[in-house]
Structures are given as structure tokens and as C-alpha cells.
Amino acid sequence: MxxxxxxxxxxxxxxxxxxxxxxxxxxxxxxxxxxxxxxxxxxxxxxxxxxxxxxxxxxxxxxxxxxxxxxxxxxxxxxxxxxxxxxxxxxxxxxxxxxxxxxxxxxxxxxxxxxxxxxxxxxxxxxxxVAESEEYQIGAEGAAEGYTSEEIADALALYRRVLSRLRAGDAAAAILTDEIHLVGTRAAELAEVTSVKELEFFAGIADFxxxxxxxxxxxxxxxxxxxxxxxxxxxxxxxxxxxxxxxxxxxxxxxxxxxxxxxxxxxxxxxxxxxxxxxxxxxxxxxxxxxxxx
Structure with missing residues (x-):
């Protein structure tokens, strides 16, 4: 339609x-x-x-x-x-x-x-x-929106951990459970680690x-x-x-x-x-x- x-x-x-x-x-x-x-x-x-x-x-x-x-x-x-x-x-x-x-x-x-x-x-x-573009976005958008250098570093570290595990075939739900202490933080918000559905979608396109x-x-x-x-x-x-x-x-x-x-x-x-x-x-x-x- x-x-x-x-x-x-x-x-x-x-x-x-x-x-x-x-x-x-x-x-x-x-x-x-x-x-x-x-x-x-x-x-x-x-x-x-x-x-x-x-x-x-x-x-x-x-x-x-x-x-x-x-x-x-x-x-x-x-x-x-x-x-x-x-x-x-x-x-x-x-x-x-x-x-x-x-x-x-x-x-x-x-x-x-x-x-x-x-x-x-x-x-x-x-x-x-997609993976490279997302990593750039975390740093550039974080700086533009007033995130501190420490928050940006935390977001990048979280992003790289999640990406590595998705590439290894780990389930999005398991990854989110292991990172649950960060969900809702500014680092997770910037890294867009917010839901199982989003991680599953990202896993399918990250290495395009x-x-x-x-x-x-x-x-x-x-x-x-x-x-x-x-x-x-x-x-x-x-x-x-x-x-x-x-x-x-x-x-x-x-x-x-x-x-x-x-x-x-x-x-x-x-x-x-x-x-x-x-x-x-x-x-x-x-x-x-x-x-x-x-």
C-alpha cells in the first residue's frame, strides 16, 4: 500500500x-x-x-x-x-x-x-x-547532545560488548539480562540498548x-x-x-x-x-x- x-x-x-x-x-x-x-x-x-x-x-x-x-x-x-x-x-x-x-x-x-x-x-x-555507522553515531551524537566523555565511553564499551555477543550468536534476551543493571542509564540510551526486539533487529543488519x-x-x-x-x-x-x-x-x-x-x-x-x-x-x-x- x-x-x-x-x-x-x-x-x-x-x-x-x-x-x-x-x-x-x-x-x-x-x-x-x-x-x-x-x-x-x-x-x-x-x-x-x-x-x-x-x-x-x-x-x-x-x-x-x-x-x-x-x-x-x-x-x-x-x-x-x-x-x-x-x-x-x-x-x-x-x-x-x-x-x-x-x-x-x-x-x-x-x-x-x-x-x-x-x-x-x-x-x-x-x-x-551498519556497525561502523552506529559506533560513529554514539560518539558524534553523544558529544552534540551534551553527554560527558565518561558517558560516551561507557556507551561505546556497552555497544562493543553487545555487538561482540550478537556476532557470537548469543540471544538478545540473554544479553539484555546480563546488562540489565545498565538499562535505563544514559549510556544504554545512547548505545540504544533498550529492548530485545531492537537488539534482534540490529543483529540481522549489523554487518551489512x-x-x-x-x-x-x-x-x-x-x-x-x-x-x-x-x-x-x-x-x-x-x-x-x-x-x-x-x-x-x-x-x-x-x-x-x-x-x-x-x-x-x-x-x-x-x-x-x-x-x-x-x-x-x-x-x-x-x-x-x-x-x-x-
Whole structure:
């Protein structure tokens, strides 16, 4: 299930290209993705449809997203591509993916499965493993949110213990029982060691490495990052993307880092001090999609 936003001129005799939004982590519906910063209207204005689907267990979709591996999520994305390509107003040979955060890991996997996917745009999509990205987040986000150096060190130590035991095959419930004295502390909160369900989900994705999928990629890709992202290691991710494309010989790629931007590609508004999307962000996305899908 999901939400399809069509340009007014789209008809079965004049089908238009479409982008499928690939969700980040957590529960998300298609309506949220389609309406994100009015993305549907922005792209409809240049003749591109937007399809946002409900993650399993969200909106009107059945299932449970916390039980999915990244391979499952890639298959889910391909299913969304199939669904939107079947609509009479859509040109099924001109489909793109727009993946944010965790969706930046998923989009290349899906594109390597389905040749109908003509282009990818990722924003704040890590170029490193899930485990490495999580460790970076503990340190960077902890510092940004005012955790003490001791609290950050405790959180990192807890995270590494838990990760080691998950890799060894220990049950999440047993791990949480052994660390119960820390549950509810700031260290556990920062390390996101809070429930059996979360640990079980993390165990299934922790060692996912995005590099092989990037090396196999053949379609055009635009990867966007913020220099001040505290959830994703921008410098390491850019280096990983560049190295992967150098090894594979991939040509049609662009990597853009917005100075001062955070994980959501926001910067402080100089007039109000409140966060706003980095100037040029939407224009960059629109121009890229027009070039690669029109």
C-alpha cells in the first residue's frame, strides 16, 4: 500500500517517469514520504510522479519491518517499483529511487536487482557498515547532545560488548539480562540498548557492508551528505563511495557535501537561527532527476 502523487498532465497516453521513496529506519508510511517537504508537488511540477509506500506494519501494510533484513527491504523496494510501474499513467521504464538515511543502503541493492531502476539519489546514506555507522553515531551524537566523555565511553564499551555477543550468536534476551543493571542509564540510551526486539533487529543488519552493492552499480547515482551529520560518518562514507566507483569504473555519479548541514540536510536559517533545508538541496535533486529520467 502507498500514496502516488501524479503530475496533472499524466495520462495513459502520456505516461510520466516516477520515483519511489525508499524509507530510512523506523516506522514510516507512504504519505509521510510523499509529503516530505512537499516532495510530491515539487517533482510533479517538473513532470515526475512520486510513490511513497507503507513499510511493512505501517499505514495500511501488513507485516513487521523490524523482522526484515536489508535483502528483504531491497525486495520490498522492487515490489514497490513493480506496483508503480503497473499504473497506466507511469512509464515503467523510467523509474528512479530516492533513499534517505537507511534507504541509502537499500537503494543500490534494489537497483542491482531491477534494471527498470534508471537512477538513484541518496541523502545521508552511509558508505560504511551498519556497525561502523552506529559506533560513529554514539560518539558524534553523544558529544552534540551534551553527554560527558565518561558517558560516551561507557556507551561505546556497552555497544562493543553487545555487538561482540550478537556476532557470537548469543540471544538478545540473554544479553539484555546480563546488562540489565545498565538499562535505563544514559549510556544504554545512547548505545540504544533498550529492548530485545531492537537488539534482534540490529543483529540481522549489523554487518551489512554497502560497498559490494556500490561496486556492482551501473545506473547513475547522486549521493548527498551533510558535513555536520552526527548520525552518519560523512567523511568515511564519501571516501567509501569514491573508492568503490574507482574500482568499478562507474562514471555517472555525483557526490555532494553540503557544508554545515546535518543528517536531514538542514542548516541554520541566518534570519531565524532555526533549521531549514540547505539552499540548493531540492534544486539539485530536481535537476538530477530531470536529466536522468526525462
Amino acid at each position: 502507498g500514496d502516488l502523487h501524479l503530475p496533472p498532465a499524466a495520462t495513459s497516453t502520456a505516461p510520466v517517469p516516477a520515483v519511489v521513496t525508499v524509507h530510512g529506519s523506523g516506522p514510516m508510511s507512504g504519505e509521510y514520504a510523499r509529503n516530505w517537504e512537499d516532495m510530491g508537488s515539487r517533482l510533479a511540477a517538473v513532470g515526475i510522479a512520486v510513490f511513497g509506500y507503507d513499510k511493512p506494519g505501517c499505514g495500511e501494510s501488513g507485516g513487521d519491518w523490524t523482522r526484515l533484513t536489508f535483502a528483504d527491504r531491497a525486495a520490498e523496494t522492487v515490489a514497490a517499483v513493480t506496483a508503480v510501474a503497473a499504473q497506466p499513467e507511469i512509464d515503467g521504464e523510467r523509474i528512479g529511487l530516492l533513499g534517505g538515511s537507511q534507504g541509502g543502503w537499500i537503494a543500490p541493492l534494489a537497483a542491482n536487482i531491477d534494471s527498470r531502476i534508471r537512477t538513484i539519489i541518496t541523502f545521508s546514506g552511509p558508505g560504511v557498515s 557492508d554497502p560497498v559490494p552493492a556500490l561496486e556492482k552499480l551501473t545506473c547513475p547515482i547522486l549521493a548527498i551528505f551533510g558535513s555536520d551529520d552526527v548520525l552518519v560518518p560523512t567523511e568515511a562514507s564519501v571516501a567509501a563511495y569514491e573508492a568503490a566507483f574507482a574500482r568499478s569504473g562507474h562514471r555517472d555519479h555525483e557526490i555532494v557535501v553540503f557544508p554545515g548541514a546535518d543528517h536531514g540536510l538542514r542548516v541554520p536559517d541566518p534570519a531565524t537561527g532555526r533549521p531549514r533545508r540547505a539552499p540548493g538541496f531540492f534544486e539539485l535533486i530536481t535537476a538530477r532527476l530531470v536529466r536522468t529520467l526525462r
